[in-house]
Amino acid sequence: QVQLVESGGGLVQAGGSLRLSCAASGRATSNYYMGWFRQAPGKEREFVAVISWGSRTTSYLESVKGRFTISRDNAKNTVYLQMNSLKPEDTAVYYCAAKVGGLAYKFQEYNYWGQGTQVTVSS
Numbered sequence: 001q002v003q004l005v006e007s008g009g010g011l012v013q014a015g016g017s018l019r020l021s022c023a024a025s026g027r028a029t030s031n032y033y034m035g036w037f038r039q040a041p042g043k044e045r046e047f048v049a050v051i052s053w054g055s056r057t058t059s060y061l062e063s064v065k066g067r068f069t070i071s072r073d074n075a076k077n078t079v080y081l082q083m084n085s086l087k088p089e090d091t092a093v094y095y096c097a098a099k100v101g102g103l104a105y106k107f108q109e110y111n112y113w114g115q116g117t118q119v120t121v122s123s
Contacts, residue, residue, distance in 0.1 A: 002026035002112040004096045009117030012086055016121070020081040022096030022114060030074035033099050036081045037107055038092035038119075045095070047105045049081060059103055064090075086121045093118050 008020040022034065035050040049060045049070040058070055069082040079096060094117050097110035104110065 002029055002032065002098050004098060004112055004114035006094065006096045006114040006117040009094060009119045011120045011122065014086060014088055014121055014123050016086050017082070017084045018086065018119060020083065020094055020096075020117060020119075022079040022081075024077045024079070024096075024098065029077050029098070031100070032112075033101065033103060034070075034072060034079040035097045035099070035104070035110060036070060036079075037095045037097055037110075038090075039095070039116075040092040043092075045107045046092075047107070048094070050103050050105070051079065052103065057103060059105070083119070086119075088121045088123045091119060091121050 003025045005023045012018055031053050033052055036048040037045050038048050039045040051058045051070045051072055067085045072079045096114040098112040099110045
């Protein structure tokens with residue numbers, strides 16, 4: 001079992017920055033691929049970014065490339081999502097997720113989820 005707890009969400013003006021954190025606990029969390037997803041009201045949960053267990057591979061949603069950066073510190077069992085140049089359309093609940101195996105972009109492929117943290121970007 002893996003437990004995930006997100007933090008760092010909040011209200012920010014357009015153009016601002018936030019850093020989300022996801023603290024993982026449980027069995028061998030450093031072996032998991034870690035992803036960030038988001039879900040806006042009335043919309044399906046959407047892939048944002050993913051990072052491999054050794055941080056060698058990352059992948060991003062096209063609309064966040066160059067603005068968001070995913071990273072992880074396996075010694076701290078924590079994954080981060082640095083979000084810069086935020087836009088109102090980035091407003092959503094952001095979820096951290098974990099999976100075994102390779103990269104994946106569909107939320108159905110992830111085994112473990114955090115409770116989510118709200119990010120609101122005002123115009």
